[in-house]
Amino acid sequence: MAVQIKYFASLRDRLGRAGDRLEVVDGLTVAGVWATLWPDTPLPPNTLTAVNLDYADLAQLVADGDEVAFFPPVTGG
Amino acid sequence: MAVQIKYFASLRDRLGRAGDRLEVVDGLTVAGVWATLWPDTPLPPNTLTAVNLDYADLAQLVADGDEVAFFPPVTGG
Amino acid sequence: MNIELRAAPFEPLVELARYQSGLDESQSGQYGATAILIGTMRDANDGATVSGLTLEHYPGMTERYLQRSVVSAFQQWPLLDVLLIHRVGALQPNDPMVLVAVWAAHRAAAFAGCRFLMEELKSNAPFWKREDTAAGPRWVEHNTPG
Amino acid sequence: MNIELRAAPFEPLVELARYQSGLDESQSGQYGATAILIGTMRDANDGATVSGLTLEHYPGMTERYLQRSVVSAFQQWPLLDVLLIHRVGALQPNDPMVLVAVWAAHRAAAFAGCRFLMEELKSNAPFWKREDTAAGPRWVEHNTPG
Numbered sequence: 001m002a003v004q005i006k007y008f009a010s011l012r013d014r015l016g017r018a019g020d021r022l023e024v025v026d027g028l029t030v031a032g033v034w035a036t037l038w039p040d041t042p043l044p045p046n047t048l049t050a051v052n053l054d055y056a057d058l059a060q061l062v063a064d065g066d067e068v069a070f071f072p073p074v075t076g077g
Numbered sequence: 078m079a080v081q082i083k084y085f086a087s088l089r090d091r092l093g094r095a096g097d098r099l100e101v102v103d104g105l106t107v108a109g110v111w112a113t114l115w116p117d118t119p120l121p122p123n124t125l126t127a128v129n130l131d132y133a134d135l136a137q138l139v140a141d142g143d144e145v146a147f148f149p150p151v152t153g154g
Numbered sequence: 155m156n157i158e159l160r161a162a163p164f165e166p167l168v169e170l171a172r173y174q175s176g177l178d179e180s181q182s183g184q185y186g187a188t189a190i191l192i193g194t195m196r197d198a199n200d201g202a203t204v205s206g207l208t209l210e211h212y213p214g215m216t217e218r219y220l221q222r223s224v225v226s227a228f229q230q231w232p233l234l235d236v237l238l239i240h241r242v243g244a245l246q247p248n249d250p251m252v253l254v255a256v257w258a259a260h261r262a263a264a265f266a267g268c269r270f271l272m273e274e275l276k277s278n279a280p281f282w283k284r285e286d287t288a289a290g291p292r293w294v295e296h297n298t299p300g
Numbered sequence: 301m302n303i304e305l306r307a308a309p310f311e312p313l314v315e316l317a318r319y320q321s322g323l324d325e326s327q328s329g330q331y332g333a334t335a336i337l338i339g340t341m342r343d344a345n346d347g348a349t350v351s352g353l354t355l356e357h358y359p360g361m362t363e364r365y366l367q368r369s370v371v372s373a374f375q376q377w378p379l380l381d382v383l384l385i386h387r388v389g390a391l392q393p394n395d396p397m398v399l400v401a402v403w404a405a406h407r408a409a410a411f412a413g414c415r416f417l418m419e420e421l422k423s424n425a426p427f428w429k430r431e432d433t434a435a436g437p438r439w440v441e442h443n444t445p446g
Binding site (some may be wrong): 184260265 | 334406
C-alpha cells in the first residue's frame with residue numbers, strides 16, 4: 001500500500017525535491033504522512049494540503065494509491 | 078428677470094412641451110417656478126430638479142438667467 | 155481619462171483596445187488590474203418584448219454629471235485611468251449601451267471604481283430609456299438594482 | 301463556458317472578441333451585462349522592481365478547482381456565460397496574467413460572479429508566483445486583499 005506525495009513552490013524549494021513515495025499503513029492521516037517523511041521538520045505554518053486533487057485537512061486518512069500534496073498559501077490571479 | 082425651464086422624458090411627453098420661459102420675481106424657488114407655470118398640476122412624485130445643470134432641491138432660489146429643469150427618475154446605464 | 159456620449163453604435167472591445175494602446179507610457183508596468191463593465195440592450199424587459207430603445211439625456215448636465223462622477227472615483231480610490239462611453243439615441247437589441255473601464259494597480263480599487271461609476275450612471279446621471287414594445291413606446295420607470 | 305490555463309502570452313481583448321462571437325445564439329438579446337477583470341503583471345511589488353514572474357500551478361488540481369469555482373458561480377447567481385483564462389509559466393511586465401469575463405442579464409450578477417471568481421483565483425486556486433528581482437528570485441508570500 002503506497003501513496004504519492006507532491007510538494008510545490010517554496011515548499012518544494014525548501015525541501016529540495018518535488019515529491020516522494022511512501023508505503024503506508026492503515027489509519028495513516030495526512031499529518032502522519034508528513035511526520036513519517038519529515039520526522040525532524042515540523043510542517044510549516046499555513047501549509048495547505050490536498051488529497052487526490054481536492055483540499056483536505058491534516059486529519060484526513062490516506063489510502064492506497066492516493067496522491068497527497070503539501071504546498072504554501074496560494075498567490076495566483 | 079427670466080429663467081428658462083426644461084422638461085425631459087416622460088414628464089415632457091405628459092406636459093406636451095419641452096420647455097418654458099418664465100419672468101420671475103425675487104425670492105422665487107424651484108417649487109415656485111413649477112407652481113407658477115402649472116397651477117393645476119401638482120409636481121409628480123419623485124420628480125427631480127436641476128438648476129444650471131446641477132441637481133437642486135425644490136427650496137432653491139432661482140435667479141435671472143438660470144436654467145431650471147424638471148425630469149423623472151433617471152434610468153440610464 | 156475619457157468620457158464620451160455616443161450617438162452611433164460602438165464596439166466596446168475595439169474602443170478598449172484603442173484606448174489601451176494610448177495609455178500613459180509613464181505608468182507602464184503599474185496597471186495591475188482593469189475592471190470593465192459592458193452594458194448591452196436586452197430584447198425583453200418587465201415581461202414585454204422590446205424591439206428598440208431610445209436613450210434620452212440632458213445635454214450639458216449629463217456630461218457634467220459624468221465628469222464629476224469620474225473625478226469622485228479618482229478621489230475615492232487609487233485609480234490610474236478611466237474610459238467611459240455611454241450611448242444616446244436609438245438602439246437595437248444587442249447594441250452596446252455603456253462601457254466603463256477602470257485601470258488600477260490592484261483589483262480592489264478597479265472593481266470598486268467600476269461599480270461606483272456604473273451606479274452613478276444608473277441612478278444619478280440624467281439618462282432616460284424609452285422602449286419600443288408591441289403595445290407601443292413606453293418610458294422605463296425604474297432600473298434593476300446594482 | 302470556457303476555462304483555460306495558458307502557457308504562452310495571450311491578448312485578453314482578442315480572446316474576448318473571439319469568445320463573444322461564439323456566444324450561445326439562443327441567448328441572443330439576453331446578455332445585458334458583461335463584467336470583466338483583466339489582471340496584468342506589474343513591474344514592482346513589495347518595494348522591489350520585478351523584471352519577470354513565473355506562475356506555477358498544480359496540474360490536475362488547478363483545473364479541477366477552477367472548474368468547481370465556475371460551477372459554484374453559476375449556482376450562486378443567474379449567469380449566462382463565463383470565460384476564464386489564467387497564465388502559467390514565465391511572464392514579463394505588462395503581460396496579461398488573468399482574464400475573467402462573466403455574462404448575465406443584469407450587472408449585479410455579472411459583477412458578483414466576476415468578483416467571486418477573482419477571489420477564488422487569488423485565494424484558493426493552486427497558483428504560486430515567483431518574482432525575479434535584482435536580489436534574485438523570490439516566492440510571493442501573500443496576495444493583495446480583494
